Each structure stands twice: as C-alpha cells, then as structure tokens.
Amino acid sequence: MTTDAMSAAAPLAAAPVEARGLTKRFGPLTAVNRLSFTAPRGAITGFLGPNGAGKTTSLRMLLGLITPTEGTALINGRRYSALPGPLHAVGAVLEACTAHPGRTARNHLRIHAMAGDVPGERITRVLELTGLAGAADRRAGEFSLGMRQRLGLATALLCDPEILILDEPANGLDPEGVRWLRQLLRDLAAEGRTVLMSSHILAEVAQTADRVVIVDQGHLVAQATLAELTAGHDRGLEDAFLRLTGHTPEVPR
Numbered sequence: 001m002t003t004d005a006m007s008a009a010a011p012l013a014a015a016p017v018e019a020r021g022l023t024k025r026f027g028p029l030t031a032v033n034r035l036s037f038t039a040p041r042g043a044i045t046g047f048l049g050p051n052g053a054g055k056t057t058s059l060r061m062l063l064g065l066i067t068p069t070e071g072t073a074l075i076n077g078r079r080y081s082a083l084p085g086p087l088h089a090v091g092a093v094l095e096a097c098t099a100h101p102g103r104t105a106r107n108h109l110r111i112h113a114m115a116g117d118v119p120g121e122r123i124t125r126v127l128e129l130t131g132l133a134g135a136a137d138r139r140a141g142e143f144s145l146g147m148r149q150r151l152g153l154a155t156a157l158l159c160d161p162e163i164l165i166l167d168e169p170a171n172g173l174d175p176e177g178v179r180w181l182r183q184l185l186r187d188l189a190a191e192g193r194t195v196l197m198s199s200h201i202l203a204e205v206a207q208t209a210d211r212v213v214i215v216d217q218g219h220l221v222a223q224a225t226l227a228e229l230t231a232g233h234d235r236g237l238e239d240a241f242l243r244l245t246g247h248t249p250e251v252p253r
Helices: 003-008 055-062 105-116 120-129 145-157 175-190 202-208 226-230 236-244
Strands: 017-026 029-039 043-048 070-075 090-093 163-167 194-198 211-216 219-225
Touching: 017 055, 029 055, 029 070, 029 194, 029 211, 043 055, 043 175, 043 202, 055 070, 055 163, 055 194, 090 145, 105 120, 105 145, 120 145, 145 163, 145 175, 175 194, 175 202, 202 236, 211 226, 211 236, 219 226, 219 236, 226 236
Parallel strands: 029 219, 043 194, 043 211, 090 163, 163 194
Antiparallel strands: 017 029, 017 070, 211 219
C-alpha cells in the first residue's frame, strides 16, 4: 500500500497521533531518523529529548508544516492536509502566541473564530478557561511571555479540538501557572482528548504525563508508560531520561 493510500484511509483502531518511520533531512543534517511513535486518546504523552533531538521538527511534520523526507505523520489516520475541519481536530501551540501586538486578546480570538466558524460564546469560554478573562481587552503587545502562552492555548482550544499538540507549553509560566496548566491538561485528557506535549522540565512531565516518548539525535530511544519507564530508577524520570540519552547522573558527594 502506498503512503498516499495509507493516509487516505482512517482505520478506527488507529491512534489519534501516529508517526511512522518519520525522517527529515536538511541537506547533510538528519534531524529526525525513522521515528515511530503514537499518542493515544485519553492520555497525556510527554515528548522528551535533549536540545536538538528533533522534537520540534517532529511536531511540525505532524502538523503538516514540514514535509517529511521519508515516512508518514498521521492525525486520526490521515495526513493533516487531508483532515476534514483540521482546526476542529487539532489545536496546536508551537511557540508563545504571536498575536499582533496592537490587537487585543479578544479580537485576536475573534479572527481565529471566524476562520474556524466558531460562535462568539466560545471566545468567552476559552478566555475564562485560560485565565485571560480579565485581560481580554488588553493589547497582546502588553502581555508577558506567560500571558502570551495562555493566549496561544486559548487559540488552540478555540475550536474545541479532540487533539492538542503543544511544544513547551509551560515556558514562561510562573509556578501558579504551571500548576494551572497541569490541571487543565489532566482535565482535557480525562474528557477523552489526546494531549502530546514536549517539555524540557522533567519534574513537571513526571507530575503530568501518563506516557513518555523519548528521542535522542532524531531516534526513538523509549516509548512507555511513565510507571514502566521509571521502574527501578531511584531518581525517577530524570534518572531514566539521562541514562537513556547517554548521560550518567552525577551522584552528590
């Protein structure tokens, strides 16, 4: 079966997010090398790896922003470009929201609501959900990094998607914001949604994720539940991560 035929079919048993042999080369550099993994429904999957491991490139291939050199990136059994109503299927945050600095948070969401054919009441809902109701009429240019991150999440949630793909969603959030994000993602997963999130904050992933995918130098090195991955490691996820990526944790003297 060709890759086109595979992406045209949407098997009922397919994982909502699936990478099959993903490879991406930029000239002589291989950023991602035959990477395969899944993210199931009703769970938070942490996507981990050292800097330069190929995490963001992989997420961009899943969202159709980069074309794989080889392999297939599937959302609900289809390539992103073949999804009916992609904004309603997937909400994504790949960087802190880049809303026009002169536009208010509410007006930024209104524009995206028109693109997704979303009723105005949904704007109010996501502003409340992300803690931005009190700042809805402030210009985005006045927002801190953490507030821009919340606005990015509000935008991703606007079309009530069943899948969330998030790249470093806790970046810029204060401790209260990190706790809020953790609970939000847990609530969304409990509703049966799929959450795939990259992060370099291992302690936070250990408190949030149900499953973990670890990549290093573009290769898959582990895919397991958090409990399976950390079994036998005294320092939990940090210990497992450092050993799997070729580093030995230093023992305090």
